[in-house]
Structures are given as structure tokens and as C-alpha cells.
Amino acid sequence: MPRWQGAIVVGASSGIGEAIARELAANGTPVALLGRRIERINDICRDINARSGTEIASPFQADVRDWRMTGGLFASITERIPTVDLLVYAAGVMPAREPERQTPGDVDAIETNLTGAVAWINEAVMQFTKRGRGTVVGISSVAGDRGRRGNPVYNATKAALSVYLESLRARLSATGVNVVTVKPGFVRTAIIGTRAVFPPAASAQSAARDTLRAAERGARVAYVPWWWHPIVLLMRLVPAPIMERLPI
Numbered sequence: 036m037p038r039w040q041g042a043i044v045v046g047a048s049s050g051i052g053e054a055i056a057r058e059l060a061a062n063g064t065p066v067a068l069l070g071r072r073i074e075r076i077n078d079i080c081r082d083i084n085a086r087s088g089t090e091i092a093s094p095f096q097a098d099v100r101d102w103r104m105t106g107g108l109f110a111s112i113t114e115r116i117p118t119v120d121l122l123v124y125a126a127g128v129m130p131a132r133e134p135e136r137q138t139p140g141d142v143d144a145i146e147t148n149l150t151g152a153v154a155w156i157n158e159a160v161m162q163f164t165k166r167g168r169g170t171v172v173g174i175s176s177v178a179g180d181r182g183r184r185g186n187p188v189y190n191a192t193k194a195a196l197s198v199y200l201e202s203l204r205a206r207l208s209a210t211g212v213n214v215v216t217v218k219p220g221f222v223r224t225a226i227i228g229t230r231a232v233f234p235p236a237a238s239a240q241s242a243a244r245d246t247l248r249a250a251e252r253g254a255r256v257a258y259v260p261w262w263w264h265p266i267v268l269l270m271r272l273v274p275a276p277i278m279e280r281l282p283i
């Protein structure tokens with residue numbers, strides 16, 4: 036028996052979102068895959084459906100920055116998958132590091148990582164509260180736990196997303212709708228490319244499995260892998276004058 040009746044993965048054309056969609060389908064959950072690169076989404080769905088022998092995966096093109104399209108698109112998805120009880124928001128971009136300048140990349144990151152997240156998560160919450168159940172998973176990041184010199188706008192969007200999810204969890208605590216905040220550390224996907232990182236990056240597949248386990252147990256906040264939690268606790272203790280000098 037699959038754990039979920041139907042799922043939507045926003046940002047499923049690569050990386051963690053793709054791995055989550057594949058894992059869900061492998062466990063028998065009908066899943067809608069969303070992203071801008073529709074050819075990739077179509078290819079992934081064809082591959083998933085060929086492996087499962089059923090039309091378990093459905094492709095949808097979406098640019099999350101067009102937040103006004105969210106309601107209509109959600110309705111189209113539920114025509115295909117009538118009972119959606121899981122939404123995973125995995126869409127995200129990390130802009131180039133140019134904090135001193137006003138760059139389109141900064142706005143893009145705010146719209147993708149935050150505005151789009153709020154639009155999709157709000158839509159799911161409206162549908163889930165009507166039925167009194169459902170789970171929303173937001174893929175935030177350890178990057179939102181402490182400001183660093185590396186990527187100010189990315190850090191800020193993830194901090195805002197984490198606080199938004201925390202607030203939503205408080206608001207929905209008596210409704211039967213779960214809100215799960217997932218905070219990955221480094222994961223080997225296009226977003227970090229081939230950059231050498233320390234601690235070593237997890238695979239997208241293991242991050243996906245950890246994310247779905249957190250959703251299944253209704254965790255409030257899950258670090259992925261778990262050992263990022265003590266690392267973040269230590270990072271919070273680093274005095275600001277030292278933190279400001281760290282080249283990360």
C-alpha cells in the first residue's frame with residue numbers, strides 16, 4: 036500500500052525533486068512532476084511509466100514565478116490525480132554571487148525560492164484543509180540557518196522559507212495538515228555542480244529518501260542528512276567577527 040494517494044513535486048526536472056518523484060512512483064504513488072524544462076519532465080515521466088507499467092507519472096510545465104497560474108494548474112493536476120495528499124516544493128535557484136549589485140538573478144531567486152513556494156504551498160493548504168488532512172514539504176536549506184558571505188540572497192530566501200513554514204505549522208496545528216521543513220546540506224546536483232564541498236555531498240537519491248521518511252513520520256524540521264543538525268548548532272555558536280571572515 037503506498038503511503039500517499041497522490042503527490043505533486045514542484046521542481047521535478049532534476050536533482051532532489053526528480054529523485055523524490057521517482058521514489059514516490061516506485062512506491063506506487065501517482066505523482067505530478069512540474070518544472071519549466073518540459074522535455075526533461077516528459078522524458079522522466081516516460082521512463083518512470085515504462086518502469087512501472089502504468090501511467091503513474093504525469094508531466095506538467097510550470098514556471099513558479101507565474102504565481103497567478105498556480106490555482107488553475109493545481110486544478111488541472113487534480114483532474115488527472117483526484118486525491119493529492121502530498122505536495123513537495125523542491126524548486127529553487129542559487130544566483131551568482133554578486134551581493135553588491137542589483138541583479139536579475141537575485142530577483143529570480145526570491146521569486147523562485149520564496150514567492151513560488153508560498154503560492155504552491157498556500158494552494159495545497161487550501162485543498163488539504165478542506166479534507167482535514169495532507170502533508171506539505173518545503174525544501175529549505177541549512178543555508179537559511181546563518182547568514183554567510185557566500186550567497187546572501189539565497190541564504191535570505193531559505194531563512195524566509197523556513198520561518199514561513201514554521202509559522203504555517205503553528206497556524207495549521209489543529210487541522211490535520213502537516214507542514215514539514217527539510218533542510219539539506221550539500222547534495223550533489225546541478226545547483227552545486229562539480230564544486231568540491233566539505234562535508235561531502237549526499238546523493239540526490241539519499242536526500243530524497245530522507246525527505247520522504249521525514250514526510251511520512253510528520254517531522255517538523257528534518258536536516259538531510261541528519262548530521263547537519265549538530266553542524267548547524269555549532270555554526271550558530273561561532274561569534275560574528277569569526278563568521279564574517281569565513282570564506283563560505
Ligand SMILES: NC(=O)c1ccc[n+]([C@@H]2O[C@H](COP(=O)([O-])OP(=O)(O)OC[C@H]3O[C@@H](n4cnc5c(N)ncnc54)[C@H](OP(=O)(O)O)[C@@H]3O)[C@@H](O)[C@H]2O)c1
Nearest residue numbers: 046048049050051070071072098099126127176221222224
Ligand atoms: N543541492 C544542494 O546542495 C542543496 C542544498 C540545500 C538545499 N537545496 C535545495 O533543494 C532544492 C532542489 O535543488 P537541487 O539541488 O535538486 O537542484 P536542481 O537540480 O538545480 O533542481 C532545481 C529544480 O528547481 C526547478 N526550478 C528552478 N526554477 C524554477 C522555476 N522558475 N519554475 C519551476 N521550477 C523551477 C528546476 O526545474 P526547471 O529548471 O526545469 O524549471 C529543477 O527541477 C532547491 O530548493 C535547493 O535550493 C539544495
